[in-house]
Amino acid sequence: MPVDSGSTERLDFAARWLRDGLAVLHPSLSVYQIQADMTNALGCLDSLRRGGVLATTTHLLVHATARALAANPAIHHLTAGSRCYRPTRVDLALSITGEASVAPVLVLEGADRMSVAEIASETARRAPLARQADHQLLAGLRRWGWLLPFGFMRRGFFRVMNRSVRFRMKAAGTFQVSTVPVDWALVSTFSASGVLVGGQVRSRVVVVDGQPAVRPMMDLTLSSDHAAWDGRAAAMFLSAVRTELESPRAELP
Secondary structure: OOOOOOOOOOOOHHHHHHHHHHHHOOOOEEEEEEEEEOHHHHHHHHHHHHOOOOOOHHHHHHHHHHHHHHHOHHHOOEEEOOEEEOOOOOOEEEEOOOOOOOOOEEEEOOHHHOOHHHHHHHHHHHHHHHHHHHHHHHHHHHHHHHHOOOHHHHHHHHHHHOOOHHHHHHHHOOEEEEEOOOOOOOOOOOOOOEEEEEOOOEEEEEEEOOEEEEEEEEEEEEEEEOOOOOHHHHHHHHHHHHHHHHOOOOOOO
Protein backbone atom coordinates (compact mmCIF):
# COMPACT_ATOMS: atom_id res chain seq x y z
CA MET A 1 0.00 0.00 0.00
CA PRO A 2 1.50 3.39 -0.95
CA VAL A 3 2.31 5.82 1.84
CA ASP A 4 -0.22 8.65 2.12
CA SER A 5 1.27 11.90 0.86
CA GLY A 6 -0.65 14.19 3.22
CA SER A 7 1.06 17.27 4.60
CA THR A 8 2.24 17.97 8.14
CA GLU A 9 2.67 21.26 9.94
CA ARG A 10 4.07 22.42 13.26
CA LEU A 11 1.56 23.31 15.95
CA ASP A 12 1.53 27.00 16.83
CA PHE A 13 2.21 27.98 20.44
CA ALA A 14 -1.48 28.40 21.29
CA ALA A 15 -2.11 24.76 20.33
CA ARG A 16 0.98 23.64 22.26
CA TRP A 17 -0.18 25.43 25.42
CA LEU A 18 -3.63 23.82 25.15
CA ARG A 19 -2.16 20.34 24.64
CA ASP A 20 0.23 20.74 27.58
CA GLY A 21 -2.61 22.01 29.77
CA LEU A 22 -4.72 18.99 28.90
CA ALA A 23 -1.76 16.69 29.62
CA VAL A 24 -1.61 18.03 33.19
CA LEU A 25 -5.35 18.26 33.97
CA HIS A 26 -6.20 14.60 34.42
CA PRO A 27 -7.99 14.06 37.76
CA SER A 28 -9.24 10.64 38.85
CA LEU A 29 -12.43 10.43 36.84
CA SER A 30 -15.71 8.80 37.83
CA VAL A 31 -18.80 8.76 35.62
CA TYR A 32 -22.49 8.46 36.51
CA GLN A 33 -25.65 8.72 34.43
CA ILE A 34 -29.37 9.22 35.00
CA GLN A 35 -32.43 10.05 32.90
CA ALA A 36 -34.83 12.94 33.52
CA ASP A 37 -38.41 13.21 32.31
CA MET A 38 -38.56 16.64 30.65
CA THR A 39 -42.36 16.86 30.33
CA ASN A 40 -42.80 19.54 32.99
CA ALA A 41 -39.54 21.27 32.06
CA LEU A 42 -40.63 21.68 28.44
CA GLY A 43 -43.97 23.01 29.64
CA CYS A 44 -42.15 25.61 31.73
CA LEU A 45 -39.96 26.43 28.75
CA ASP A 46 -43.01 27.06 26.56
CA SER A 47 -44.45 29.32 29.26
CA LEU A 48 -41.24 31.32 29.47
CA ARG A 49 -41.01 31.72 25.71
CA ARG A 50 -44.61 32.95 25.52
CA GLY A 51 -43.55 35.56 28.05
CA GLY A 52 -40.72 36.71 25.80
CA VAL A 53 -37.86 34.87 27.51
CA LEU A 54 -35.52 33.28 24.94
CA ALA A 55 -34.68 30.31 27.13
CA THR A 56 -33.52 26.82 26.11
CA THR A 57 -33.07 23.48 27.81
CA THR A 58 -29.46 24.54 28.48
CA HIS A 59 -30.67 27.41 30.66
CA LEU A 60 -33.07 25.07 32.46
CA LEU A 61 -30.21 22.66 33.14
CA VAL A 62 -27.98 25.45 34.48
CA HIS A 63 -30.82 26.59 36.76
CA ALA A 64 -31.50 23.05 38.02
CA THR A 65 -27.78 22.36 38.59
CA ALA A 66 -27.26 25.57 40.54
CA ARG A 67 -30.26 24.88 42.78
CA ALA A 68 -29.17 21.27 43.34
CA LEU A 69 -25.69 22.35 44.44
CA ALA A 70 -27.08 25.13 46.67
CA ALA A 71 -29.45 22.64 48.32
CA ASN A 72 -26.58 20.21 49.01
CA PRO A 73 -23.72 22.37 50.35
CA ALA A 74 -21.89 19.33 51.75
CA ILE A 75 -21.03 18.16 48.21
CA HIS A 76 -20.40 21.63 46.79
CA HIS A 77 -16.66 22.11 47.07
CA LEU A 78 -13.50 22.35 45.00
CA THR A 79 -10.23 20.59 45.82
CA ALA A 80 -7.03 22.28 44.66
CA GLY A 81 -3.67 21.02 45.83
CA SER A 82 -3.92 20.46 49.59
CA ARG A 83 -6.90 22.79 50.02
CA CYS A 84 -10.64 22.16 49.91
CA TYR A 85 -12.62 25.29 49.08
CA ARG A 86 -16.30 25.52 50.10
CA PRO A 87 -17.94 28.55 48.46
CA THR A 88 -20.94 30.48 49.77
CA ARG A 89 -22.44 30.79 46.28
CA VAL A 90 -22.63 28.63 43.17
CA ASP A 91 -20.41 29.85 40.33
CA LEU A 92 -21.22 27.69 37.31
CA ALA A 93 -19.19 27.51 34.11
CA LEU A 94 -21.22 27.07 30.92
CA SER A 95 -19.44 25.68 27.85
CA ILE A 96 -19.88 27.79 24.71
CA THR A 97 -18.70 27.36 21.14
CA GLY A 98 -15.18 28.62 20.45
CA GLU A 99 -12.46 28.38 17.81
CA ALA A 100 -10.20 25.85 19.53
CA SER A 101 -10.62 22.18 20.43
CA VAL A 102 -11.16 23.20 24.07
CA ALA A 103 -14.39 25.19 24.27
CA PRO A 104 -14.28 28.46 26.22
CA VAL A 105 -16.51 28.77 29.26
CA LEU A 106 -18.72 31.52 30.60
CA VAL A 107 -18.70 31.64 34.41
CA LEU A 108 -22.08 32.62 35.86
CA GLU A 109 -21.35 33.97 39.33
CA GLY A 110 -24.07 33.27 41.86
CA ALA A 111 -26.09 31.15 39.44
CA ASP A 112 -28.08 29.73 42.37
CA ARG A 113 -29.56 33.20 42.92
CA MET A 114 -30.62 33.67 39.28
CA SER A 115 -33.93 32.90 37.63
CA VAL A 116 -34.07 31.08 34.30
CA ALA A 117 -34.82 34.40 32.61
CA GLU A 118 -31.76 36.00 34.22
CA ILE A 119 -29.56 33.07 33.23
CA ALA A 120 -30.79 33.29 29.62
CA SER A 121 -30.24 37.07 29.52
CA GLU A 122 -26.79 36.90 31.12
CA THR A 123 -25.69 34.13 28.77
CA ALA A 124 -26.86 36.01 25.66
CA ARG A 125 -25.11 39.19 26.82
CA ARG A 126 -21.80 37.68 27.86
CA ALA A 127 -21.28 34.81 25.41
CA PRO A 128 -19.87 37.10 22.67
CA LEU A 129 -17.56 38.69 25.26
CA ALA A 130 -16.34 35.25 26.39
CA ARG A 131 -15.62 34.26 22.79
CA GLN A 132 -13.74 37.51 22.24
CA ALA A 133 -11.69 36.95 25.40
CA ASP A 134 -10.89 33.40 24.25
CA HIS A 135 -9.82 34.71 20.84
CA GLN A 136 -7.54 37.27 22.50
CA LEU A 137 -6.06 34.60 24.77
CA LEU A 138 -5.23 32.34 21.82
CA ALA A 139 -3.76 35.29 19.92
CA GLY A 140 -1.62 36.15 22.94
CA LEU A 141 -0.38 32.59 23.24
CA ARG A 142 0.52 32.50 19.54
CA ARG A 143 2.49 35.71 19.98
CA TRP A 144 4.12 35.22 23.38
CA GLY A 145 3.89 31.47 23.98
CA TRP A 146 7.50 31.03 22.88
CA LEU A 147 8.62 32.56 26.22
CA LEU A 148 8.18 29.03 27.61
CA PRO A 149 9.41 27.15 24.54
CA PHE A 150 9.60 23.63 25.96
CA GLY A 151 6.71 21.36 26.86
CA PHE A 152 8.06 20.45 30.31
CA MET A 153 8.15 24.17 31.21
CA ARG A 154 4.53 24.73 30.17
CA ARG A 155 3.38 21.59 31.96
CA GLY A 156 5.23 22.71 35.09
CA PHE A 157 3.42 26.06 34.90
CA PHE A 158 0.04 24.33 34.71
CA ARG A 159 0.88 22.00 37.60
CA VAL A 160 1.63 24.97 39.83
CA MET A 161 -1.43 26.96 38.74
CA ASN A 162 -3.71 23.93 39.11
CA ARG A 163 -3.00 23.98 42.86
CA SER A 164 -4.49 27.49 43.08
CA VAL A 165 -8.17 27.79 44.01
CA ARG A 166 -8.29 31.27 42.48
CA PHE A 167 -6.93 30.02 39.15
CA ARG A 168 -9.35 27.09 38.98
CA MET A 169 -12.34 29.22 39.99
CA LYS A 170 -11.55 31.75 37.28
CA ALA A 171 -11.09 29.00 34.70
CA ALA A 172 -14.26 27.00 35.36
CA GLY A 173 -16.03 28.10 38.53
CA THR A 174 -16.75 25.31 41.00
CA PHE A 175 -18.74 23.22 38.54
CA GLN A 176 -19.34 23.10 34.78
CA VAL A 177 -22.45 22.49 32.67
CA SER A 178 -22.64 21.61 28.99
CA THR A 179 -25.22 20.34 26.51
CA VAL A 180 -24.58 18.27 23.39
CA PRO A 181 -26.68 17.52 20.27
CA VAL A 182 -26.42 13.76 20.90
CA ASP A 183 -27.87 11.42 23.53
CA TRP A 184 -24.93 11.69 25.92
CA ALA A 185 -21.23 12.50 26.09
CA LEU A 186 -18.33 11.72 28.42
CA VAL A 187 -16.00 14.68 28.99
CA SER A 188 -13.03 15.55 31.17
CA THR A 189 -13.60 17.61 34.31
CA PHE A 190 -10.60 19.84 33.48
CA SER A 191 -10.23 22.18 36.50
CA ALA A 192 -13.79 21.95 37.89
CA SER A 193 -14.94 19.44 40.50
CA GLY A 194 -17.36 18.01 37.96
CA VAL A 195 -19.08 18.51 34.62
CA LEU A 196 -22.75 17.74 33.98
CA VAL A 197 -23.63 17.11 30.33
CA GLY A 198 -27.23 17.17 29.17
CA GLY A 199 -28.03 15.23 26.02
CA GLN A 200 -30.64 15.91 23.38
CA VAL A 201 -34.25 15.57 24.51
CA ARG A 202 -35.79 12.57 22.77
CA SER A 203 -39.17 10.81 22.96
CA ARG A 204 -38.76 7.40 24.60
CA VAL A 205 -40.96 4.69 26.00
CA VAL A 206 -40.71 4.62 29.79
CA VAL A 207 -42.71 3.08 32.60
CA VAL A 208 -45.11 5.51 34.33
CA ASP A 209 -47.28 4.16 37.15
CA GLY A 210 -46.60 0.63 35.94
CA GLN A 211 -47.67 1.36 32.36
CA PRO A 212 -45.62 2.13 29.21
CA ALA A 213 -45.75 5.78 28.16
CA VAL A 214 -43.94 7.99 25.65
CA ARG A 215 -42.13 10.86 27.38
CA PRO A 216 -39.48 13.41 26.38
CA MET A 217 -36.34 12.22 28.14
CA MET A 218 -32.87 13.71 28.66
CA ASP A 219 -29.75 11.75 29.59
CA LEU A 220 -27.70 13.48 32.30
CA THR A 221 -24.04 12.38 32.42
CA LEU A 222 -21.87 13.46 35.33
CA SER A 223 -18.08 13.38 35.06
CA SER A 224 -16.62 14.10 38.49
CA ASP A 225 -13.26 14.27 40.20
CA HIS A 226 -13.26 11.14 42.36
CA ALA A 227 -10.91 12.87 44.79
CA ALA A 228 -13.74 15.31 45.55
CA TRP A 229 -16.95 13.30 44.99
CA ASP A 230 -17.72 9.69 45.85
CA GLY A 231 -20.58 7.63 44.41
CA ARG A 232 -23.01 8.66 47.15
CA ALA A 233 -22.42 12.36 46.54
CA ALA A 234 -22.77 11.92 42.78
CA ALA A 235 -26.04 9.98 43.18
CA MET A 236 -27.39 12.62 45.57
CA PHE A 237 -26.53 15.42 43.16
CA LEU A 238 -28.01 13.73 40.07
CA SER A 239 -31.19 12.92 41.96
CA ALA A 240 -31.50 16.57 43.04
CA VAL A 241 -31.02 17.81 39.46
CA ARG A 242 -33.62 15.38 38.17
CA THR A 243 -36.08 16.48 40.85
CA GLU A 244 -35.58 20.12 39.84
CA LEU A 245 -36.18 19.34 36.15
CA GLU A 246 -39.22 17.13 36.79
CA SER A 247 -40.94 19.41 39.32
CA PRO A 248 -44.51 20.22 38.16
CA ARG A 249 -44.36 24.02 38.15
CA ALA A 250 -46.40 26.36 36.01
CA GLU A 251 -43.30 28.48 35.45
CA LEU A 252 -39.76 28.28 36.74
CA PRO A 253 -38.60 31.30 38.77
